[in-house]
Amino acid sequence: MMDAAASDPVAMGWMAGSPPPAATQVRWDDGSMWRFPQYRWGFSHMRELVPTAAIPRAGDVSPLPLALRDELDDVTLTTLAGQAMSWRQSLAATYTDAILVLHHGRVVYERWFGVTRPDTQHILFSVTKSFVGLAAEMLIAAGKLTDDAKAANYVPELQGSGLGNATVRQILDMRTGLAFSEDYVAGQQGLSDVQRMSIAGAWMPRLAGYDGPDGHFAFVASLGQDVPHGGDFVYRTPNTTALQWLVERVSGLPLAALIRDWFWQPMGMEADAAIAVDRLGTAFGGGGLMASLRDIARVGEMMRLGGRWNGRQIVPQAVVARIFRGGDPAAFAHVNYPGNPDGSYASQWWHRAGGQAMALGVHGQGIYVDRAAGVVIARLGSHPVASNRGNMGVTIPAYDALVAALG
């Protein structure tokens, strides 16, 4: 596998020229946007490849004061595989596209690699889910959704489907028995579940053999149930699609408008965001948000500050407390995530035993909030392995070393 320097998207020359020569093209219709190292360019240019709904910013930008400490480059750490490296080396080892560290609200570290810039709308993948989770918890806090109510109570179209009789809480915590395999490297014959979901959502073209539904919501309504709901945590993206459906139905807001009105505009974000939409205009709440590094750092900081940012209570304190409480480690233990032995997953956020909350996207996106240390880390990435298992063996010890150094 090419390392970060060899796969640098500027050096590779992706999409350079008018028009770009065939060998340098990164495209939706031939699937090249999903290939490494092409996607080291593509993840920063996803909106040029798929339709998106706008999430416009507004008003004055909320400040992120600078107190840079470039010596953090030299912080040393040992990866879970036992390799010694510096913080700076850890960024290359994890194919980091951009990273920002806040300590007690000040930017102590910020780096840009490859094709990223402060206004790049980088795909966040499953970090998107954590916004849907916040929205659902906010609706629960407002009494508009109820933990124990069944999904079909709110969205009758789910009646009879795998998730119709799952509760809001089971879906929020991904403890459902949905018949869906989140396998990004499926080798079996025919289309994988993830491919089918991607085709339904226009994330990929309609491949031969696809006879499934059209649109994210129709896709989740087409899924059955394998095992009883309420068992162990199993990560399955269509849970988030169902949750998004409940959130949109109950709030009356399409997800893009909700993120605009509840987060982007009141938080004084500095860049517009965007979210991928299917052929019916439905946002991909499971993974389609595209936003700037500094703006996702603001989300982390808002969470660190108990939901308060830019002079407003963005998220109720009780919701933030709920996120930081995490879920049931016993339901999570079987997944055996590198660097997170006693953690959990709840409300579409990841939780470490040390009390840290994380929003994580495949290929290395992340918002990491350590309230005890006063540290927030925002990260964009394009790791060749389509799983955070590919980088958490480095990032978690790196974060712990950085927090110790900031001490």
Added chain:
Amino acid sequence: MMDAAASDPVAMGWMAGSPPPAATQVRWDDGSMWRFPQYRWGFSHMRELVPTAAIPRAGDVSPLPLALRDELDDVTLTTLAGQAMSWRQSLAATYTDAILVLHHGRVVYERWFGVTRPDTQHILFSVTKSFVGLAAEMLIAAGKLTDDAKAANYVPELQGSGLGNATVRQILDMRTGLAFSEDYVAGQQGLSDVQRMSIAGAWMPRLAGYDGPDGHFAFVASLGQDVPHGGDFVYRTPNTTALQWLVERVSGLPLAALIRDWFWQPMGMEADAAIAVDRLGTAFGGGGLMASLRDIARVGEMMRLGGRWNGRQIVPQAVVARIFRGGDPAAFAHVNYPGNPDGSYASQWWHRAGGQAMALGVHGQGIYVDRAAGVVIARLGSHPVASNRGNMGVTIPAYDALVAALG
């Protein structure tokens, strides 16, 4: 044909609901985005239907001070067809989506209809061409393009195609003999030239029978020549594509980055813009720009002020003078445009005999600059007729009446 009130996109309920019911969907893949009245929603949501490149704003917003004069609603006019109406009625008669009038730099009138809001990125169609024209004139002024040089001098890929031996000036002024018919309502068998261009540019799905090139640049390079260059003005969008190709090649900037760096960021725009891209990431310089009403008003005001805006010389004064000089009315006379008997077309801008300059987009987009009167009018629209012939019989007398009233 439904009138403006009957076809109001809010009343029609397009794309409302999670997901929107089939009868209310406006889609790319079934062509409904190109149908009236669906496009009264679609023109304000084009980026949800096709991939786009970002044109981000930056920094402080340049002010547009208010001095509203709501009594302008009652200005009376007589259309070229002899119908008496008020200014306000003229807006409905032309299916206006939003309009803003500046008088000596102050907003004297602003109205929003249907689904538009101040941050709506409305498709501008051929107003886009006027940005490409400004860029080309700026490169001429900088000595990087030469009026009399052949297109193939700059873009060797055009050698042997219809436009390879056309000069920069002939292309700028649309006085080429390119083999292409700009007919939006073609009735002949097979695909029309406009359909073929739209398919090449991913503006439409690949329809049965399409065996043409992929991408805007490959499309223009595939066109032949009908008659000698240098004859009368004939409006053909691929001229702009070729011009964009020259501009990108000579400047080294893809069009989205050029508009960002030369216009959007230095001008202190208030909203991000976007531009539709083909499957290779090439922007549609012939008609793909999406921007907010107030930001295109800023462009008009910058032109009125001799290229100066937000404390900077955005466009050299000599270029602005060139635009306002217009072209050769004799080459224009045959087109017999309603309301513009002695006008011309030059540098991708329209010109009236009274000295006004106009950027015009099909279905009623426009930037109208009357320097003598100190008036700038920015307009978004979704007129059912795919030609400005459909609305200029109303808009031109309306503009003249408004200018007289502001007097």
